[in-house]
Amino acid sequence: MKQKLRSEIAKKDTWDLEVIYKNEDLFMKDYNSLKEEQKEILNYKGKLLKDAKTLLEFLELTDKLDRKLYKLYYYAHLSFDVDTTNTKSQELVGLVTKLMVESSSMSSFVDPELLKGDYQTIEKFYKDEPKLLKYKYNLERLYRFKSHTLSEDEEKILSTLGDSLGASEDIYEALTDSDMKFGNINVDGEEIEFTESNYSTFIESSNREVRKQAFDILFNTYSKYKNTIANTFKYNIEVNSKLAKLRNYNSSIESSLYADNIQVEVYDNLIKTVRKNLDTLYDYYALKKEVLGLDELHLYDVYASMVSEVDKKYTFDEAKDIVLEGLSVLGDDYHQKLEKAFKERFIDIYNNQGKRGGAYSSGFYDTNPYILLNFEGTYNDVTTLAHELGHSMHTLYSCENNPFNTSSYQIFVAEVASTVNELILVKYLLKKTDDKKEKLFLLNKLLELFKGTIYRQTMFAEFEKEMAEDSEEGTILTNEYLSQAYYKLVKDYFGEGVVCDDLIKYEWMRIPHFYYNFYVYKYAIGLSAACKIVHDIETKGEEAVSKYLSFLKTGGSMDPADELLVCDVDIKNPKFIEDAIMMFKEAIEEFQEIYRK
Numbered sequence: 001m002k003q004k005l006r007s008e009i010a011k012k013d014t015w016d017l018e019v020i021y022k023n024e025d026l027f028m029k030d031y032n033s034l035k036e037e038q039k040e041i042l043n044y045k046g047k048l049l050k051d052a053k054t055l056l057e058f059l060e061l062t063d064k065l066d067r068k069l070y071k072l073y074y075y076a077h078l079s080f081d082v083d084t085t086n087t088k089s090q091e092l093v094g095l096v097t098k099l100m101v102e103s104s105s106m107s108s109f110v111d112p113e114l115l116k117g118d119y120q121t122i123e124k125f126y127k128d129e130p131k132l133l134k135y136k137y138n139l140e141r142l143y144r145f146k147s148h149t150l151s152e153d154e155e156k157i158l159s160t161l162g163d164s165l166g167a168s169e170d171i172y173e174a175l176t177d178s179d180m181k182f183g184n185i186n187v188d189g190e191e192i193e194f195t196e197s198n199y200s201t202f203i204e205s206s207n208r209e210v211r212k213q214a215f216d217i218l219f220n221t222y223s224k225y226k227n228t229i230a231n232t233f234k235y236n237i238e239v240n241s242k243l244a245k246l247r248n249y250n251s252s253i254e255s256s257l258y259a260d261n262i263q264v265e266v267y268d269n270l271i272k273t274v275r276k277n278l279d280t281l282y283d284y285y286a287l288k289k290e291v292l293g294l295d296e297l298h299l300y301d302v303y304a305s306m307v308s309e310v311d312k313k314y315t316f317d318e319a320k321d322i323v324l325e326g327l328s329v330l331g332d333d334y335h336q337k338l339e340k341a342f343k344e345r346f347i348d349i350y351n352n353q354g355k356r357g358g359a360y361s362s363g364f365y366d367t368n369p370y371i372l373l374n375f376e377g378t379y380n381d382v383t384t385l386a387h388e389l390g391h392s393m394h395t396l397y398s399c400e401n402n403p404f405n406t407s408s409y410q411i412f413v414a415e416v417a418s419t420v421n422e423l424i425l426v427k428y429l430l431k432k433t434d435d436k437k438e439k440l441f442l443l444n445k446l447l448e449l450f451k452g453t454i455y456r457q458t459m460f461a462e463f464e465k466e467m468a469e470d471s472e473e474g475t476i477l478t479n480e481y482l483s484q485a486y487y488k489l490v491k492d493y494f495g496e497g498v499v500c501d502d503l504i505k506y507e508w509m510r511i512p513h514f515y516y517n518f519y520v521y522k523y524a525i526g527l528s529a530a531c532k533i534v535h536d537i538e539t540k541g542e543e544a545v546s547k548y549l550s551f552l553k554t555g556g557s558m559d560p561a562d563e564l565l566v567c568d569v570d571i572k573n574p575k576f577i578e579d580a581i582m583m584f585k586e587a588i589e590e591f592q593e594i595y596r597k
Helices: 024-044 052-081 087-106 110-115 119-128 130-144 152-160 167-179 196-203 208-223 226-246 252-258 264-276 278-292 316-330 332-343 379-400 411-432 436-472 479-494 502-510 521-540 542-553 560-565 575-596
Strands: 184-187 190-193 360-362 370-372
Touching (some): 024 052, 024 087, 052 087, 052 119, 052 130, 052 360, 052 370, 110 130, 119 130, 167 226, 208 226, 208 502, 226 252, 252 264, 264 278, 264 436, 264 521, 278 436, 278 479, 278 575, 316 542, 332 542, 360 379, 379 436, 411 542, 411 560, 436 479, 436 521, 521 575
Antiparallel strands (some): 184 190, 360 370
16 A cells, blocks of 8 residues: 555554654744753853752753753654654754753753762761752762862763774774665565665565575675675674773773663673573474474574464554553553553554654653654564563653652663563453464464574673673684684574574674664563563562562662662562563463474
8 A cells, every 4th residue: 555644644643752842943932042051051160060950950950951852852853753854843853952962062061070088078968958869869970970070171072082982883883784785685586676775574484495595695795895894893893892991990891881780690690691591592492303304404484484474464453452461460550651641642553655663662751751653553562562662651650750960860770661561462452362273373472582682682792791801801803803703603592493594694794783882682581571570469469569660760869779679570580580581481381382283
């Protein structure tokens, strides 16, 4: 079907941005006033530690300015994302981007100036001005970095070099997104252009020859750029290691985890625990080999689905009812907030010309937590709705229960709420259906989630840490060294039951997350935490629901590890990871039992 124009989408199926600004005139009024108001920040330069009253005035001013800036930002970017061809929306995004750069530049003196003082001064200020206690967590987080902050001149030099120091990621993206060409793939006699984005379609094909072709094309192409990508990867690691040493960290991984106040032992425990439980992953691959009816399971077979897609389509109203009913276990208050999202048009539902692809939840303190969808009626669209509502409910609870300055939860915990919703939904659907094919389909989706999130992301995390440590010990990370190290890990994680085709040694080259610096472990931790929360809700009922909602309400008022403790997830104790793997094991056994019958 031909894509509709934005103007052809029914109003009830679009999000209501008038909650933010009734019209663009009001947007421009705020924009013009903020352009002048934000200059007030400069009046405090050199005076932040003068006394408690001055610091409080400054922090309250920045809150006021930031709230106005966020309103402008969300209105502009949400307007743009539903129709990227709209020149007016393009203009609004450009205006806000410029304003944000100006704001950042004007406030660049703040952290260095505060860090010239000691936290003892701030503690004295609390006694002089108790209202400052509202900002205690923010100030504590800032002063944690005092021993890792350089002199003002040194910080200015590093700031000036900022873009250059991050060049590895830009070079990698330019090469892999724009310059790299893969040629064509032959599918049933038809030549089709092969790209990174359609690779997943081919590698999941029920036609084994298509899967093998896709695997060979992808990794043979990457192998042609092995020296360039190896150098890009190497320099990214070296830059991070050198910056970590300059800032008095013991290692680049310690530096990367420091912002979340996460100990390296949490990262190491994840790897150790997953490695101890690789037999469960091997059981999964043995099951896949059996179901696919293969003599040998190759790496190009592991993404083939064990179950054909259930031929079932959902209207959006049906998806809404499924989600509302499935998530009803989270209690009346949560349910009322979900209903609010549908009634008050938080959601932009359908695709139209110029609309951004994919899905997300976006919004903050003075807006709704809006959800962008491109709903087509598949099962994945239903789970995506539940997933994004998890983010939006997290935002609602955070903003309703915290002042502005501690209302923004950190990325570390962001995926917990969304994954809790996904897990609850799939378990609800499994209980609801008696159709064996549908049960197998749902279980297969669950198995893929565990395999792809806990095991695959942990393998990436182990490779990243190992290579960083090797580099810091003086090893030169050549293409050959990187590829062989990765190949060894692949063989460990896939085991003897899977034929580890030689080309897989180049897979590390196509993982953009390696340029996000020790990020991927958060996915595995997040899913494991979500499993613990869902298990507690299933077994303990209201008590666990109450603790989970308390977790959602913490917003950004605590360190991520402390926030998760609110709902009894201790990320320092690997048991929650073991329990998640047990859930994976049980799903394998349930699939096996139904399939063999």
